[in-house]
Each structure stands twice: as structure tokens, then as C-alpha cells.
Amino acid sequence: MVLSSLAVLVIDENRIRASIIEAGLREAGHQRVTVVHDVAGIARRIAEIQPDVIVIDLENPNRDMLENMFQLSRAVKRPIAMFVDRSDQASIEAAVDAGVSAYVVDGLRQERVKPILDMAVSRFNAFSRMARELEEARSELENRKVIDRAKGILMKSRGLSEDAAYTLLRKTAMNQNRKISDIAHSLVTTAGLLGPLEDE
Amino acid sequence: MTAAHQITAGFMPLFDSAVLVAAGEMGFAAREGVDLVLHRETSWANIRDRIAIGHFDLAHMLGPMPLACNLGLTPLASETIVPFSLGLGGNCVTISNAVWEGMAAHGAVSDLDPARAGTALGAFIRERAAAGRDPLRFAVVHPHSGHNYELRYWLAACGIDPDGEIEIVIVPPPFMADALAAGRIDGYCVGEPWNSASVSAGTGHIVTVKALLWRNSPEKVIGARKAWAEAQPEALAALLRALHHSARWCQDPANRGELAALMAQPGFLGQSTEIQMPVLTGHLRLGSGAERNVEDFFVPFDKAANFPWKSHALWFYTQMVRWGDIAHTPENLAVARDCYRPDLYRAALKPLGVALPGANAKVEGALKIATPVGSAGASLVLGPDGFFDGRIFDPDQIDAYIGAQRPG
Numbered sequence: 367m368v369l370s371s372l373a374v375l376v377i378d379e380n381r382i383r384a385s386i387i388e389a390g391l392r393e394a395g396h397q398r399v400t401v402v403h404d405v406a407g408i409a410r411r412i413a414e415i416q417p418d419v420i421v422i423d424l425e426n427p428n429r430d431m432l433e434n435m436f437q438l439s440r441a442v443k444r445p446i447a448m449f450v451d452r453s454d455q456a457s458i459e460a461a462v463d464a465g466v467s468a469y470v471v472d473g474l475r476q477e478r479v480k481p482i483l484d485m486a487v488s489r490f491n492a493f494s495r496m497a498r499e500l501e502e503a504r505s506e507l508e509n510r511k512v513i514d515r516a517k518g519i520l521m522k523s524r525g526l527s528e529d530a531a532y533t534l535l536r537k538t539a540m541n542q543n544r545k546i547s548d549i550a551h552s553l554v555t556t557a558g559l560l561g562p563l564e565d566e
Numbered sequence: 567m568t569a570a571h572q573i574t575a576g577f578m579p580l581f582d583s584a585v586l587v588a589a590g591e592m593g594f595a596a597r598e599g600v601d602l603v604l605h606r607e608t609s610w611a612n613i614r615d616r617i618a619i620g621h622f623d624l625a626h627m628l629g630p631m632p633l634a635c636n637l638g639l640t641p642l643a644s645e646t647i648v649p650f651s652l653g654l655g656g657n658c659v660t661i662s663n664a665v666w667e668g669m670a671a672h673g674a675v676s677d678l679d680p681a682r683a684g685t686a687l688g689a690f691i692r693e694r695a696a697a698g699r700d701p702l703r704f705a706v707v708h709p710h711s712g713h714n715y716e717l718r719y720w721l722a723a724c725g726i727d728p729d730g731e732i733e734i735v736i737v738p739p740p741f742m743a744d745a746l747a748a749g750r751i752d753g754y755c756v757g758e759p760w761n762s763a764s765v766s767a768g769t770g771h772i773v774t775v776k777a778l779l780w781r782n783s784p785e786k787v788i789g790a791r792k793a794w795a796e797a798q799p800e801a802l803a804a805l806l807r808a809l810h811h812s813a814r815w816c817q818d819p820a821n822r823g824e825l826a827a828l829m830a831q832p833g834f835l836g837q838s839t840e841i842q843m844p845v846l847t848g849h850l851r852l853g854s855g856a857e858r859n860v861e862d863f864f865v866p867f868d869k870a871a872n873f874p875w876k877s878h879a880l881w882f883y884t885q886m887v888r889w890g891d892i893a894h895t896p897e898n899l900a901v902a903r904d905c906y907r908p909d910l911y912r913a914a915l916k917p918l919g920v921a922l923p924g925a926n927a928k929v930e931g932a933l934k935i936a937t938p939v940g941s942a943g944a945s946l947v948l949g950p951d952g953f954f955d956g957r958i959f960d961p962d963q964i965d966a967y968i969g970a971q972r973p974g
Contacts, residue, residue: 427738429611430708433641434736437709458642459619467615 373398374482375417377405379426383493387421390489394481409435419479420469421486424462436469457483464490509547516550519557569601571801576605576613577626579835580739580757581845582786584825585652585866586626587834589805589812597811598804606833609738610708617791618644623798624805626652627789630882634710635789636901637892645792648879649910650806652786653813654871656845656864657713657776658761659683659720661753662746665690665702666771666853676856680774680954684724687773691731705737705745705754712776712785713755715885720779722971723955729889746770757785758845758864759837764853766841771853777863780931782871782951784878787906795910803914810872810915817867822846869936869948870923874906877927877961884964888971899964921946930959 374396378384384401391399400415402408405428412420412435422429457480461467464487470479513535520531535553539546573595577583587604589595595602605622607613613625614635619642632646665687666674672693674686691702706713718728728734737745742760745751747769764770776783788809795802815821826839826846835842844850848863865871883902887894908926915922921941928939931953939948953959959967 424612424615425608427608427741429609430738431736433611434709455619458615462615462619462621467611 371398372396372418372478372482373415374400375412375415375420376401376486377403377408377420377422377426377432379403380423380493383423383490386493387486387489390485391482394485396482405431408432418470419482421482422467422469423490424465424467429467432469454480460484460487464488465494466490509550512547512554513550516553519553569596570599571798571804572601572603573623573801573805574603574605574621575624575626576607576616576622578607578610578613578739580626580786581759581829581835581842582653582656582757582864582866583626583834584816584829585809585813585872586788588816588825588828589808591828592812592815594812594815595805595808598808600801600804600808602805602808610711613789614640614644615642617646617789618642620791620794622791623794623801624788624790627787628708628711628713629784629787629878630710630712630715630886631708632787632789633879633882633886633902633905634891636905637886637898639710639886639891646789646905647792647795647910648787648789648874648906649795649802649914650788650809651784651872651874651878652788652809653864653866654782654785654869655775655777655862656757656785657716657755658758658772658850659717659753659755659774660742660746660761660764660770660772662749662751663769663771663853665752666773668693669773674773676771676852676854676858678772678774678778678850678852678858678860680720680779681724683773684720684726687721688724688726691726695731701732702752703733703735703750705735705742705751705756707739707742707756708736710886710891712783712882713757715882715889716776716779716783717755718889719885720774720954723957743767743770759835759841762841762844762851763837765851768853772850773852775850775860775863777848777860778954780951780953782862782865782869782948783930784875784882787874802910806911806914807918810918810920813867813872817865819846870921870946872911873923874908874911875923875927876903876906876908877930877959879903879906880927880961880964881930881959884959884968884971887968894965894968923948927961929961931956932958 374391376384376387381403388399388401402411461483466486468483516535517528517531520526520534521528535546535549539549575586577586590602590604610628613627614631616622617625632648634640635644635646668690669686672686672689674683704717706717721728739756739760742754742756743763746754746764747767761772765772816825826842829835829842830837830839845864848860850860851857879902886892892898912922923939923941923946931951933948933951935950936947939946
């Protein structure tokens with residue numbers, strides 16, 4: 367099948383994200399996918415792979431180096447145009463928003479490349495969503511720990527039951543229009559400043 | 567209190583982003599009613615692309631980069647203007663210890679003199695060529711950078727062909743010292759603190775500096791998206807005033823410690839304060855124990871350092887033509903001439919009553935000593951601004967200048 371015969375090179379130092387993109391490309395029928403995590407010696411790899419499309423993450427500081435390499439076209443022996451199409455502003459914005467950039471061999475028609483970039487964009491978004499959710503879960507756990515500590519402080523210093531301590535935290539949060547975790551954070555910090563109170 | 571203007575700006579981890587960083591962090595922007603949101607970027611390509619698509623309103627940029635954008639040399643078409651210059655000087659040429667030994671055998675000494683160093687380097691390059699060894703590999707940070715053009719200018723003026731006798735590659739600034747230490751490159755031209763980083767590590771030697779190649783020469787600028795600048799003239803003017811106050815603060819020796827501590831934070835440069843002192847004092851350690859004071863090594867404010875001279879843009883343009891980036895045509899020349907915007911700088915700073923140059927361009931390299939010049943408001947002293955080879959760039963004689971630099 368002609369459509370899937372494009373050679374795609376994915377350069378991403380984040381291995382998990384790179385493998386997610388690779389999987390997506392293979393699912394879409396692209397069999398000639400190469401993933402590179404380290405840009406050292408990339409010129410030789412590009413010459414070997416002869417990619418039609420290069421997908422790279424924007425966090426990679428070596429973008430300047432790569433672009434220059436393409437311009438000199440020594441490494442690839444073919445002229446390279448960047449991004450999908452200069453005029454396709456929406457695609458470019460979506461790509462940069464997601465943190466991905468695609469470099470395309472000149473002469474390759476846009477409609478053949480766009481699905482690859484679109485796929486990369488959606489996978490990048492999925493990855494960052496995943497990372498965000500993980501972060502949220504982590505901070506949720508962190509907050510729960512802080513609330514427990516705050517409850518403990520209140521129980522000790524005010525002689526409250528656990529329920530009463532939680533109710534007091536919640537009431538204070540409601541009165542001040544803040545989150546319970548924020549109130550708990552301030553309480554723990556204050557207790558820390560006052561020292562012995564917590565350690566008694 | 568909510569700020570009157572919100573401005574999003576990108577910067578690269580280099581010391582010459584200090585004026586922009588300090589404008590946000592030391593309260594100068596807030597005082598002008600600007601909420602300045604700073605984003606550290608990892609590559610110049612990102613800075614360029616994120617301005618082009620509107621993520622950033624403006625950014626810390628390489629001086630020739632906005633020209634490259636407007637001349638269609640970049641992947642994304644975008645009109646970028648330069649209303650403010652972030653300073654003069656600040657770069658060095660650093661080489662490996664092995665190359666230094668080779669140059670020293672041909673008469674180089676640790677005095678930073680560009681002509682003497684260039685002659686020694688040329689002799690060493692030819693000695694290597696005669697022995698059948700690979701050409702030396704030098705790195706710069708970006709093709710459309712002051713670094714690329716000043717390195718080439720220096721080499722060519724010393725009789726070295728930068729395209730034939732050496733190889734020039736691109737390496738991101740924070741990787742330069744590592745690349746040199748690992749032997750992937752033999753030398754590089756970059757802004758501070760990435761030269762002092764190699765000297766400090768004992769793996770490199772500073773052979774010359776931008777301030778001696780072309781004294782008081784332009785380096786980084788504020789590049790702003792033209793569409794944004796036109797839609798938000800008041801926001802831009804407020805920011806330019808904030809940058810003016812910030813630059814003045816950065817120049818003041820009394821603030822060196824505080825500025826170095828600010829830049830040392832992980833979100834900005836993330837390098838020790840010690841390694842930033844050379845750029846602030848001009849007292850450089852060159853390697854192998856040699857030290858040298860360089861006058862006007864990095865100038866963030868004095869000598870009209872923030873004025874976006876059209877002659878600076880036009881000099882970059884002549885070098886783009888010289889090295890084959892672009893053809894010399896009336897259309898391209900007009901694009902280059904319109905890129906830097908002294909009119910916006912003047913309009914924004916006029917209410918402050920500060921010294922503003924009367925002209926938009928000047929003859930570069932003509933001032934041998936510091937010279938007071940015609941200005942509105944307070945008095946203004948420029949220069950000295952000489953090129954090390956004694957050449958003069960007259961922006962009214964562009965054809966002749968380009969003709970004289972044509973190879974062959």
C-alpha cells in the first residue's frame with residue numbers, strides 16, 4: 367500500500383511518549399517507523415534511514431541543530447521543507463500547542479503527511495493529559511496527607527475528635543472561601559513555625 | 567490590582583536575557599502596569615515558531631533573527647519587528663586546549679587580540695591541512711545569529727575561509743561546553759556564561775571576544791510580533807519603558823550581586839553566581855591562569871545600548887548577503903531596513919525625558935573614542951565602536967560594502 371510506505375523518524379527523548387507515537391503510527395499502517403531518543407550521531411542515522419517525515423518534540427534543544435542540518439542538506443542529500451505547509455496555520459498551531467513539530471521532505475504532498483502530524487498531535491495531547499492526571503492524583507494524595515496532619519494537630523491542640531477536627535477545617539475553608547487542603551497547608555505550616563505544638 | 571497589560575515573552579537561558587528577566591522579576595514591568603509572563607525556551611527555533619503563531623507577543627531574540635523571519639528564511643512566515651536592543655557585546659570565541667596549544671605554537675598569546683589570534687589560528691589550520699587532518703569544527707548557536715556572522719567576519723578578515731577551511735555547525739548554547747569537552751567540536755562562539763563555563767571546567771580557552779572584534783556591537787534584541795505590536799501599541803510602549811528602567815538597573819555595578827543571584831535561579835540561567843561575574847565585570851579568566859579586563863565587554867544600558875539602530879540591522883543584512891543566505895535586491899534591502907523600529911523606541915521613551923539619538927542609523931566603526939552625539943533630551947555619548955580590522959560600515963554605502971566583501 368503506497369500510503370503507508372513513508373519512512374517516519376521520531377526523535378523524542380521521552381521514551382514513553384516516543385513509544386506511544388510509534389504505536390500510533392504502526393496502528394495507522396506505517397511500517398517504516400524509527401524512533402531515536404538521543405540526537406548524538408543523528409546525521410548518520412538520518413542518512414541511513416532516509417526519512418520522508420521527521421517528527422520531533424519541541425522540548426528538544428537540538429531543533430536548531432537539526433534545522434540547520436536540513437538546510438545544508440548534507441545529512442539527508444535532499445532539500446527539506448519544514449512543517450506541513452507554511453500556509454496551514456491551524457495545523458501548525460495545533461502542533462506547537464501540543465509540543466510537536468514535523469519536518470517534511472520537499473515534494474511530499476501535504477495530504478500524505480498531515481495524517482501523520484495529526485496523529486502525533488493527538489498522541490502528544492493524550493500523553494500530556496496522562497501526565498497531568500498522574501500529577502493531579504499525586505497532589506490529591508499529597509493533599510490528603512496534609513489534611514490528616516492538620517486534623518492531628520487540631521485533635522492534639524484543641525482536644526477534638528477526628529470528625530470535629532475535620533468539621534472545623536471544612537467550616538474554616540467555607541468561611542474563607544478556600545480549599546480545605548489550603549487551610550490544612552497553612553495550619554501545618556503555622557504549626558511548623560510554632561514548633562513544639564506539633565511535636566508535643 | 568490588576569495589570570493594564572498582559573504580555574507573554576519567551577527567553578533563552580543566556581545572560582543577555584537579564585534585562586527582560588529583571589523587568590519581570592524586579593518589578594519594573596509591574597510599575598508600568600504590565601503583567602509580564604516569562605517562558606524559558608529550549609531552542610531558538612521554538613522562540614521563532616511560538617512568536618510566529620502568537621504564543622509569545624515578544625521574545626529575547628538573536629539580532630539577525632527577526633530579519634531572517636521577515637526575509638522568508640524561516641519555516642514559518644511571520645513579520646517580526648525590533649523596537650529595543652537588549653545590549654551590546656557579551657560573546658567570546660572559546661577553543662579547546664588542544665587547539666590553543668596549536669595556536670600558541672604559531673604565536674598566539676593570552677591577550678585576546680583578534681588579529682594575532684586569527685593569524686595563529688590560520689597558521690595552525692594550514693599546518694593541520696598539510697598533515698591531512700580533518701578541518702577544525704566550530705559551533706555557533708544558530709545560522710542567523712550575531713555569533714555566526716562575527717565568527718565568520720573575524721576568520722575572513724584574518725584570511726581564513728569559514729566555508730572551506732573550517733566546518734561550522736550548530737550547537738545549543740547550554741551544550742557548548744560539554745560538546746567542547748567531549749571533542750565533538752574544536753571551538754565555538756557563544757554568549758556568556760557558556761564561555762566561562764568551559765574555562766571554569768578547565769576544558770577551554772577564550773581566544774577573543776566580540777567587544778574586540780567589533781566594539782559596542784549589537785547582540786540580542788526584543789523581537790515582537792508585528793501584528794501584536796500594531797494592535798497593542800500602549801502595551802508595547804509600557805514594556806519598553808519597563809525594559810529601559812530594567813536595563814539601567816542591570817548596568818549599575820551596585821546591583822551586580824542581586825542580578826547574578828536572580829539569573830542563578832533554576833528557572834532562568836540555573837548557573838552559579840560566580841560564573842556570571844565575568845560578564846558583569848568584564849574581568850575574564852581566559853584559561854591556563856590567564857586573566858584580562860575587557861572594556862565594554864557587555865553593555866546592557868550605557869552608550870545607547872538599547873536603541874535599535876537601523877545600521878545594526880543593515881550590517882547583519884550585508885553579512886547575510888555575504889555568506890549566501892539571501893540575494894542582495896532592493897526588496898530585501900527594504901525589508902531589512904524596516905525591521906528595526908527606532909520610531910517605536912523613541913515614542914515610548916520620550917515621556918521619560920531620557921537621551922534619544924537624533925538619527926536612526928550611524929556609520930559603524932567610525933568612532934575611535936567616546937563621542938557625544940546629537941540627541942533629544944539629556945546628553946548621549948556613543949562608542950568607541952571600531953571593527954578590529956579598521957573597516958567602516960556606512961549604511962548609505964551598502965552596495966560598496968557588500969561589493970568589497972564579495973569573495974574572489
